[in-house]
Amino acid sequence: MEHSKKSKKYLLFASHNYAYSILRPIQKAIRERGDEAAWWLEYTCPDHLQKDEKRLYTLREVRDFDPIAVLAPGNWVYPFFPGIKVEVFHGYPMRKRIEAVDDHFTLRGWWDIYCTQGESSTPTFLQLAQQHRYFRIYETGWPKIDAFFDQTEQQPKSSRRPSILYAPTFSRGITSVETMAPVIEKLSQEKDWDWLITFHPKIEDPAIIRRYEQLAQRCPNVTFRRYNDGLNDLKQTDLLLCDSSSLIVEYLMLGKPTVTFRNTHPGPFLVDVHEPDQIGDAIEYALTYPKDLLEAMAQYTNFHEAHRDGHNSLRVLEAIDDFAANYKGRLPRKPFSLTRFIKVTILFIKTRIHYPHE
DSSP states (O other): OOOOOOOOEEEEEESSTTHHHHHHHHHHHHHHTTOEEEEEEOTTSOOOOOTTOOBOOSHHHHHHHOOSEEEESSSOOOTTSOSEEEEOOSSOOOOOSTTSOOGGGOOOSOOSEEEEOSTTTHHHHHHHHHHHOSSEEEEOOOGGGHHHHSSSOOOOOOSSOOEEEEOOOOOTTTOOHHHHHHHHHHHHHHSSOEEEEEEOTTOOOHHHHHHHHHHHHHOTTEEEEEEOOTHHHHHTOSEEEESSOTHHHHHHHTTOOEEEESOSSOOTTSEEESSGGGHHHHHHHHTTOOHHHHHHHHHHHHHHOOOOSSOHHHHHHHHHHHHHHHTTTTSOOOOOOHHHHHHHHHHHHHHHHHSOOO
């Protein structure tokens, strides 16, 4: 008599609100294979779980669940959680400062597997893996993008009036959030456009948030929402106004143009301006969807994302299977940092206080 296959268990580790749109495609692939997923939410991540999503609250629950892998799109994971530690990233490599090392490639000693996305990330990580040897690289594509391509192709722009998404980065010295409020207010009065403003979770200044809330209250064609709603916001708007956020790659992948303000690495795939009074004309131009711009956008996004078949999440799970079968316990030990261990232990305590077991 044949025995049914024992289901595998995976823990989805969410440290910020943006994790949901990255990890849910993986959860979907897990369930399609007949396996089981559970969630761990950090105190920095609001609870937006759905009724059919399982959540774990304590270290004992995590250990009893005994996941084969812990998957995270953030910069850390708890080393005392069981399972293969898998980095799936919260965006594409966007070196925001010319003189800085891209945080995308910073090694922190937590991960067994890095799931890279394409030409912009894989070669560098392969070099790092050859040098450090305690982790493996699998080019899977970014799981979040599965949702972009498991539906019908992007529809042409509708006949409604244009809708502009403003979604700035949080990085100091680069973010346009201080500059853009009066610009948007002026354009909302002059142009027949709708505006949707959303913030990265790390934009936390109450004065800035209040300023944009008041802007939306004064201007009937401006909507402010504290957090981005992921793919829904991208699909429901016609153009992105930004600075130097990795969200740009996602938006361009939908075939929609982006106007940037003082982008740190501009190119022909963007309409980049340096003065606030140039933004209106730049938006007018980009909304015509010029052919040269669209071609440059396609070339640029192909450089970042090599896989567009809707199976990136499945490749992540296959990478975990391969690592478990061929590399687990056979690689050099991860480097240990007492300082980092103390820091994540403090985060764990904060999370347990913020989200006690109910």
